[in-house]
Amino acid sequence: MSGPVLRIDLDDFAANLTVVRARVAPAQLMLVVKDDAYGHGIERVVRRAAAEGVRWFGAFDVREAIRARSAAGPEARIFSWLTVGRTEIAEALSADIDLGVGDAGFLEDIAAVAGGVGAVARVHLKIDTGLHRNGIRPEEWPEVLERSRTLEHEGVVRIVGVWSHIAEASDREDDDARALFEDAVTAAQAAGITLEVRHLSASAASFARPEFRYDLVRVGAFCYGVRSAGGPAEADLGIRPIAALNAPVTHVSEHAVTLGVGSLHGLPSSLAKRAALAPVEGRLSVEHVDLGHTEVAAWPHAAIGDEVTVFGAGGASATDLAEAIGTVGEEILVRVSPLVPRVYRGE
């Protein structure tokens, strides 16, 4: 081996799922599988989670949702964050996907497509509680609810959920967001809508703040063993990284060891002089990251061909590296090149 490999332990993944589900119960887990399950491989991740009894999966768009559907089987509920053109809506309906709707115009498109094919679209309406990305603004919410009821009566959509994202800027602001969410749920129920699920929180809030859990929590990072930047340690959360980026030692000198992984593999070059790896005992500073190689401080008995941990189980975590360059562990993970071979344990 001359290049890196991403080793993924699906048994550790299953153990994280158990921890997350126990923590959020009686709320259910919606496992977030965006972006190839944060680079871990959506098919294998979804298959294992389904086997562990996870029933809800969250995908970013319809293409991913369809991949999740084929891996999870017909019983699972697959939620697609983002709905766009009518072609995708039709594909989503035929794959029995739940659709997130954060824009009144999308609701009309969905209704039109559903009416055309004789389907009833399951829709989760998104209230904007302050993040201001997608989501219906509170002042427009009553009008959208009214329209939703009309479309329900026409038999083309069924509003099954209300959801939102919180900013996690501060507990106080999140509390304000939750108050808006509560109002939106109350208004939906008052309008005669029967909600199956309410979902508001992601990894951090679902662990730390029980009142944010509602019926479903959308968790990706913690299931993959990635802690929040600036947040509690993996051990305190009871989770562990399920992936390790390993690379071979390709050169050894008195002061430095060269690893066969570089920026073309997705390791940020900005880690140089900022981050430390822990490929063996102790922390070793990253001296230089070039296209194909990384130089770190030497350690005793390093030998060419040794496989060492760049990040992940047995070394520094993705979030450790991320914090050194002002980002989040998720970015370190999803930057790992899709060309880096994935090797699975516990299939």
Added chain:
Amino acid sequence: MLRVGRGGQDGGRRAPVSLDGVTLGIPGRAAPGSATPGRTAPVARISRSALDLNLRAVLSSTRSALIDVRADAWGHGLAFVAAAALRSGAAGLIVDDGGAAELAGTLDPARVVLSGEATAPEAVYGLTAGFTPVLSLHGSVLSLKRLRRGEGVSYGYTHRAPRDTVVALVTGGYAQGVVRSLGNAASVMIAGERHPIIGRVAMDVCVVDVGADGGVSRGDEVVYFGGPGEASPVLSEWTDASGLTAGELVTTIGLRNDREYVA
């Protein structure tokens, strides 16, 4: 704070008149641009003529040039770049293990090497001054939304609107190579105008302040960098904001997005 249930009747909460000309989602009316089929995920557009131009310039001053095509030709597509390089007279190609396997049987093995000194790879891919950008990144406007003065945007509310405005939700986040450090630090081009990326870049989307004047619609193309014309954002703005090299930025983008080849 805005409260549900009376906002619609509350004149004080209504959008200022200057914002009402903007096309936003309206209950009972299909979204503008909804006839557009297919997905709106970002696209990495790769220019054949730009690559040929750069190769000619590099090869004219170097004999026995070796072209670096590791990492799927820095995310530009191995088969595409390999063919262009050899056609332009390159002596050989520097490949990685995956590249060697992909090219096996299609090329003279003597022209494929696993190590060596690459000839000006940043120039070949148009990443240095004086050469033509080969890869450009394009997203699209998913939706538009009013933002009132003082309201925050995206995780952590790292941006708050200094005035009433309109923001666009745009496809492309850090999983597509729109690096997280670009939030509040870079701008994009929509319909010929530059607009800043505001707030934290999320995993699959980011938010752009398009101003209260209108002129941006759902479905509009968003140029992240590398587009034609003097006004288009350039990759050096991204290297400055992120501390990453141009090579690793385009490689991730080429590998993480749908690629489209143009003349």
